Amino acid sequence: MVKIKMYDVETYEEQFIKDWVQAHDVEVDYEHGPLTKENVEDVKGYDGISLSHNGPFDSDLFEILASYGIKQIAQRSAGFDMYDLEKAKANGILITTVPSYSPSSIAEYAVMGALYFVRQVPLAQQRVQAHDFRWKGDIMSRTVKDLTVAVIGVGRIGSISARLFHSFGCRVVGYDLVRRPEMEDIVDYKESMLDAITQADIVTLHIPGNKETYHLFDDEVFRHFKAQTIFVNAARGMVVDTQAFLKALDSEKIAGAVIDTYENEAEYYRRDYSGKVIQDEVLLHLIERDDVLVSPHIAFFTGEAVKNLTEGGLNSTLEVLNTGDSEFRIN
Ligand code: NAD
Numbered sequence: 001m002v003k004i005k006m007y008d009v010e011t012y013e014e015q016f017i018k019d020w021v022q023a024h025d026v027e028v029d030y031e032h033g034p035l036t037k038e039n040v041e042d043v044k045g046y047d048g049i050s051l052s053h054n055g056p057f058d059s060d061l062f063e064i065l066a067s068y069g070i071k072q073i074a075q076r077s078a079g080f081d082m083y084d085l086e087k088a089k090a091n092g093i094l095i096t097t098v099p100s101y102s103p104s105s106i107a108e109y110a111v112m113g114a115l116y117f118v119r120q121v122p123l124a125q126q127r128v129q130a131h132d133f134r135w136k137g138d139i140m141s142r143t144v145k146d147l148t149v150a151v152i153g154v155g156r157i158g159s160i161s162a163r164l165f166h167s168f169g170c171r172v173v174g175y176d177l178v179r180r181p182e183m184e185d186i187v188d189y190k191e192s193m194l195d196a197i198t199q200a201d202i203v204t205l206h207i208p209g210n211k212e213t214y215h216l217f218d219d220e221v222f223r224h225f226k227a228q229t230i231f232v233n234a235a236r237g238m239v240v241d242t243q244a245f246l247k248a249l250d251s252e253k254i255a256g257a258v259i260d261t262y263e264n265e266a267e268y269y270r271r272d273y274s275g276k277v278i279q280d281e282v283l284l285h286l287i288e289r290d291d292v293l294v295s296p297h298i299a300f301f302t303g304e305a306v307k308n309l310t311e312g313g314l315n316s317t318l319e320v321l322n323t324g325d326s327e328f329r330i331n
Contacts, residue, residue, distance in 0.1 A: 004317050005043055006030035008052035008076075016310040026318065040064050048321050050074040050313035055266065059084045062091035072096065072320040076313035085331035094320055096328040098312030100156050102305035106206075107160035109260065109299035110232045114165075114202045117230045117256025118144055122290055142201070145169030150200035152176075152193060153235065154183055158206030162187050165202070173199055176207075194224050202230045209236025217241060222248035228255040234299035237263035242282055249291060256291050260299045269296040 002025075006017070009030040021028050031039070035051055040061055043049060049065070051057075051073055062084075065073075072094045075083070080097050088095050116122070120139040127139065149165040151158045154176040162172045166186045174187035175196040183189075190196040193216075197203055203225065207213050217233075217240040225231075231254045233240055242263055248254045262269075264280055278284055287294050312328075319326045 001025060001027050002048070002318065002321060003027045003029070003046045004048045004050060004314065005046040006050045006313070007033065007035040008054070010052075010306075012306055013310045016307045017314070020311055020314050024314075024318065026314075028314065035061065037061065037064075043070060044068050046070070048072055048074070048317040050076060050317050052076040052309070052313070053082050054270065055082060057082045057084075059087045062088050062093050066091040066093060071324075072317060072326075074313040074316040074320070076309045080330050083331075089331045094326070094329050095331050096316040096320065096326045097330055098309050098316070099328060101308035101312060102300060102302060103156040103160050105302040105305045106157045106234050106299040107164055110157075110161050110204045110206075110234045110258070111164045113232050113234070113258030113260070113293060114149070114204065114230050115144060116258070116293060117291075118142055118147065118202070122256070122293070126290065147171075147201040148173060148199050149202040149204065150174065150196040151187065152196065152203065152205050153207030154180060154187055154189075155206060157234075158204075159183055161204055161206060170202075194221070197221065198224050198226065200229060201226065202232070204232040205235040205239055207235055207239060209238040213239045215239070215241040215244075217245065219244040219247065222253055225253040227252055229253060230255060231257040232260075234258065234260040237261040237265050242286075246282075246285070249289070254291070256293075258293045258295070259286060260295045261297055262286070262294070265297060 004026060006028060009032055017028055017030065034053060037058060037060065043065060049070060053075060071092060074096045076098055078097055078099050080095065083095055085095065118141055120141045124139045145168050148171045151162045151172060151174045154162060154174045159180060162174060162183060163186060166172050172187050173196045174189050175193040179189050222244050225248060240263065249257065262283060268283065286292050316326050316328050
C-alpha cells in the first residue's frame with residue numbers, strides 16, 4: 001500500500017485527512033510540526049510527502065529526501081517562494097502546489113471588508129459600546145449600489161469580487177495586464193491602473209506579489225485616490241508601501257481599509273502573541289487604528305478552502321507517485 005507522510009498538519013485538517021483516507025487505498029500519517037533536518041529520517045519508508053511549509057525551506061533536505069527515494073513534495077498552499085525550485089529539480093524532486101482552492105472565500109472577504117467601512121460599522125459599534133444609541137450624521141452611510149469599485153487584478157479571485165460587487169449594483173472598473181473576454185460585460189477595463197483608481201470609491205487588490213508589484217501602491221498611486229476611498233488588500237502585503245498607505249489614511253484619501261496581508265506579517269501571523277511583546281511598531285499602530293481592519297491573512301480561511309488544500313496536497317502526492325507528473329507541478 002502507498003504510504004504518505006504529511007507535515008505542518010493543523011488540527012482543523014485532520015477530519016479532511018480521515019475522509020480522504022477512507023476514499024483511497026493509501027496509508028497517511030502526519031505530524032503537526034514542520035519537516036526539518038532533525039526529523040527527516042522519519043520519512044524513510046514513505047513513498048510521498050505533503051507539506052504546508054511556512055518560511056524558507058532548508059535546501060539541504062532535498063538531497064536527503066532523494067536518498068530516501070522521495071521524488072515529490074506536495075505543498076498545500078498556492079505560494080511556493082519558500083522552495084529553491086532549481087535545487088529541488090537537481091535532486092529529482094518535483095514540487096506541486098494547490099494554486100486555486102477557494103477563490104470565492106477571498107473575494108467574499110474583500111466584499112465584506114469594503115461593506116464594513118461603507119456602512120460605518122466600526123463607528124456604529126463604538127457608539128453602541130459606549131451606550132450611545134443616537135442616529136448621528138456621521139454614521140449615515142452611502143449606498144453600496146451607487147459606488148464605483150476598482151478591481152486591480154481581474155484573475156481568479158478578482159473576477160469573483162467583480163461579479164459580487166456588480167451584483168450589488170456597483171459600477172466595476174478594472175485593470176489587469178491580461179483582459180478576460182468573459183468579464184467584459186461586468187468590468188469596464190481601463191488602459192492603466194491609475195485610470196481605474198481615480199474613478200473608484202472602493203479599491204480592491206487581487207494581483208500577485210512579485211518583483212513587478214513590490215510597493216506598487218506607493219505615494220504616487222495613493223495620491224490618485226479619490227478622497228474617502230475604501231481600500232482592501234487581501235492580495236499580498238508586499239504590494240503596498242505601508243508608510244505611503246499610512247500617509248494616505250492620515251490625509252483622508254482613504255476613509256477605511258482592510259489589511260488582510262501586511263508586508264512584514266511573516267514574524268507574527270499564525271502565532272499567538274497574546275501576553276508577548278510585539279516589536280513591530282507599524283503593525284501595532286495599524287491594529288490600534290479604528291479606520292483599519294487588520295486580519296491575519298484569513299481571507300481564504302473557510303472550510304471549503306481547507307478541505308481543498310488538504311485534499312489537493314494528497315491528490316497531487318498520489319498523482320505524482322502514480323504518473324510521475326502533475327498538472328500542478330511548479331518545477
Ligand atoms: P490569478 O493569477 O488568478 O490572478 C491575478 C491577476 O493579476 C491575473 O489576472 C494577472 O494577469 C494580474 N496581474 C499580475 N500582475 C499584474 C499587474 N502588475 N498589474 C495588473 N494586473 C496584474 O491569482 P488569484 O488566485 O486571483 O490570486 C490573487 C491574489 O490573491 C494573489 O496575490 C494571491 O497571493 C492572493 N491570495 C490571498 C489570499 C488571502 O487569504 N488573503 C489567499 C489566496 C490568494
